[in-house]
Amino acid sequence: MTEPRPQPTRAVVIGGSLAGMLAAAAVKDAVDAVEIIEAHELPAGPEPRTGVPQAAHVHPLLSGGADAIEALLPGTVGQLVAAGANRVPMTTNMVYLSAEGWYRRWRRNTQYLIAAGRDLTDHVVRRQVLADPRVGVRAHCRVVGLLGGRGRVTGVRLRAADGTETELAADLVVDASGRSSRTPRWLAELGVTGLAEDRIESGLAYASRIYRAPVATDGWPVVNVLADPRRPGGAGTIVPIEGDRWHVSFYGPPGAQPTADADAFEAYARGLRHPLVAELLARAEPLTDVTVTHTTTNRRHYYERLGNWPEGLIALGDSVAAFNPIYGQGMSVAAQGALALRRLTAGGLTDGLARRAQRAIARPVDVAWSLAVGQDVHYATTEGKRPNLGDRLLHRYVSRLSYTAIGSFRVATALTEVLTLQAPPAVLVRPDVLLAAALGPRRPLTNGPTFTPDERRRLEGAGVPLT
Incomplete structure (x- = not known):
């Protein structure tokens, strides 16, 4: 008697954004097929994608994010540079006036950023992901609800451009739909409650x-x-x-x-x-x-704190946390979250995966959140949180670090490691960094553009x- 053939497994990714593409790259080896649900048509080249208003603004890819994308999709950084993007070593290739003064352009560098238009970055990543025959896109289609119950999500309900609704079963659903994510509402419809949220608006x-x-x-x-x-x-x-x-x-x-x-x-x-x-x-x-x-609102959903998070559902990128874009963290945080997801799915879609993944995705979010909110709370116009004594003391210490970094390679290195999301903020309170901050700049200050x-x-x- 022959054994019944196992049913093919499917992952559904909500959104064809950069985060959605990276989510597909993260889970494609754990399932038989990945279907990306996209409300619009994805461009064939490095052209604007409908539904990405932030693409008109500067979008640096920090080294913490670039390294994560390279781990997910080897060769991506090289393809970006070949297409005209600049690999900018920090602070070697930066003319940078901080609040404390002009940064020195150290000949040695430990971190970098990729300077490119958002459309080019999206195109190179999208081309890499969609080259895999296991990954497909269903365009002009929206996810309007989740299937399943409060314990497990089993798929999505779709609405086509003509208004027709269908159901699509899935072993895993990844929400990468961005700031407009409806996951909080969908969770409530499934009976999952208790979700905490923060909103910090600087007015910038x-x-x-x-x-x-x-x-x-x-x-x-x-x-x-x-x-x-x-x-x-x-x-x-x-x-x-x-x-x-x-x-x-x-x-x-x-x-x-x-x-x-x-x-x-x-x-x-x-x-x-x-x-x-x-x-x-x-x-x-x-x-x-x-x-x-x-x-420019910082908005975060604390999915990792939910004890009743359902199996079969994972949120990633701006769907979890969206940051004030002036800090350039969004793409890099999404990439690091996707890399964490890939590591967890390497062993398959095991029990407890969704909850473990949500906690792992929260770790790079924690770092970026502390950096963005730690700055924004000090604007007089900020709503949602006011700086307490600890915030003010930390702000003064970071200002001291920035001042010291003008003439200290050690402190400049520590700061860039944190700002590029390559190291946690705890690096800034290492004994050697504390001592360097106490001593101040070791090189003469620069009095003009470098x-x-x-x-x-x-x-x-x-x-x-x-x-």
Whole structure:
């Protein structure tokens, strides 16, 4: 008598975002097929994807996220660089004015970021994932509910573009639908209650525009002019991306918010605490309109705390926690969560997987959350939480670290390890870092932009005057 053939296993991923693609990469070896449910049509190339309003803004991929993506999809970083993205060593290739002063460009570097347009990053990852025949996409379709009960999710209910609803069974459902996630409501419909949530709103606004750079961007540094909390004003950054372009973003709190007025965009740059960004843009050619976003809320669902989390359901990326985008953490946190999911599914879809996965996904979220909220609570306009004594003491210590990092390679390294999500904040209270912070900078401070002689010659050749 022949044994009955086992039923093929299926994972359903809600959302074709970067997080959705990485989720598919994470679970594809644990099931027979992965089906990505996407409300829109996915572009064939590095083009804008409907439903990603943040794509118009700067999207650095921190080394903690880039390394995670490389582990999930080997060769991705190389493909990004081959397509024109810049691998920017930190702080070696950064002209960076912090609230405490100009950072030194250390010749040694331990961390990096990938500077590219969001559309290119999405395209390269999507191409890698969809090359696997086990992964498919069902476009123009929305998930409108979960199947199963409070103990286990067994699939999803779908609604097609014509309004037709069907059911799709699944052994695992991963919600990667982003800030618009309906998982809290769906859990309540299944009878799962007690979900805790935090919302911290700083009131910052974010405006971005892409320019044709007056110099070749290969190997060009990232430029950052941060705000000084002791005086009102905004901040600005120039990120060199593919195609010899600069992605320029400004952000500021109420009273110093950038607007969508194209004529006011460069005027805003002149209002920063140093004229560097305005000087660089004077010879750059604007290629796009100005895009403004007021959605800078830090929002987190504490799924990992639910004792009655159902089997068969996992949330990832912005569906779990969405951060103020000025910190550039979202893609990297999603990638680290997906890598944690892959490690847990290496042994198959075992009992207790969903709860273990949700706790593992929460670990990189914890780090990014503490960094983002730890900054945002100090804006006078922030709603949702006010800084307590511990927050204020920590903020003063971090400011001291930033000051010390201007002239201390040890502290600059520790800070970049944490800010790129390669190390937990506990690194900043190691005995050697505490001692270095107490001693202060060991090198003389720099009194102006830290361009190299070659970079200055290139700027002068392009007619860019620097003060």
